[in-house]
Amino acid sequence: MSESLLALGIAELGLNLNDTNIANLELFLQEMGRWNQVHNLTAIEGEKDSVRLHLIDSIAVLPILRQFLKDQNPKIADLGSGGGLPAIPIAIVEPEWRLTLIEAVRKKTAFLQHVRGKLKLKNIEILSERVEDVAVQQPGQFDAVISRAFTNLARFLDLSLPFLKPDGLVFAMKGKRADEEMQAVCMNDWRLLADEPLHIPNLSVERRLLVLSPMRKSPLTS
Ligand SMILES: C[S@@+](CC[C@H](N)C(=O)[O-])C[C@H]1O[C@@H](n2cnc3c(N)ncnc32)[C@H](O)[C@@H]1O
Numbered sequence: 001m002s003e004s005l006l007a008l009g010i011a012e013l014g015l016n017l018n019d020t021n022i023a024n025l026e027l028f029l030q031e032m033g034r035w036n037q038v039h040n041l042t043a044i045e046g047e048k049d050s051v052r053l054h055l056i057d058s059i060a061v062l063p064i065l066r067q068f069l070k071d072q073n074p075k076i077a078d079l080g081s082g083g084g085l086p087a088i089p090i091a092i093v094e095p096e097w098r099l100t101l102i103e104a105v106r107k108k109t110a111f112l113q114h115v116r117g118k119l120k121l122k123n124i125e126i127l128s129e130r131v132e133d134v135a136v137q138q139p140g141q142f143d144a145v146i147s148r149a150f151t152n153l154a155r156f157l158d159l160s161l162p163f164l165k166p167d168g169l170v171f172a173m174k175g176k177r178a179d180e181e182m183q184a185v186c187m188n189d190w191r192l193l194a195d196e197p198l199h200i201p202n203l204s205v206e207r208r209l210l211v212l213s214p215m216r217k218s219p220l221t222s
Contacts, residue, residue: 189215
């Protein structure tokens with residue numbers, strides 16, 4: 001069931017995944033399901049919904065990330081990773097990319113460490129800390145910052161800025177409230193490079209990926 005759904009979603013997204021990618025995505029889902037029963041990692045129950053909403057949602061951003069990230073091995077921070085979305089699926093499909101997962105809740109980072117070991121993911125770093133604290137420790141080191149269901153757009157942009165290299169980008173995974181949230185962003189400070197609709201196979205919920213770059217440099221790197 002899960003395999004065919006996953007294959008269906010992937011085929012429609014036009015991503016070229018190999019057998020190892022698919023096996024690891026399946027394994028990640030399985031582990032998430034197992035831990036969810038005990039620790040309530042995510043709010044969404046049921047295999048069908050988790051395939052669609054969590055995993056496919058997370059890899060649907062890949063074609064746009066590939067288009068905008070020029071570095072062969074970009075360093076990307078995922079703020080408020082929770083159970084590893086979108087960072088783990090991205091790290092599985094793009095083993096040359098370096099993902100830093102920042103999550104304050106320890107039971108969630110314990111799960112992420114478990115997944116890292118189980119899937120032998122060498123390209124992820126897991127920080128069990130608050131985003132605000134990591135920003136001070138690692139300023140200006142990331143090609144991109146991404147998040148899913150983390151916070152509102154204006155706050156996400158404020159929190160992302162210190163992480164970015166001078167030409168760094170922010171990728172905000174948003175739903176239908178994106179327009180409302182955009183109103184609260186000072187567009188003197190940010191340039192909207194793209195606002196891409198994401199088609200999630202078999203799911204009618206609106207999803208969008210906003211790509212933004214800062215007009216000013218981070219106060220921590222200037
Ligand atoms: C709604 S969950 C989303 C998780 C995941 N990105 C997803 O899409 O399933 C938001 C996560 O952000 C974490 N979080 C919120 N504020 C944070 C902060 N200041 N620093 C680190 N993590 C934070 C929470 O603990 C929670 O796991």
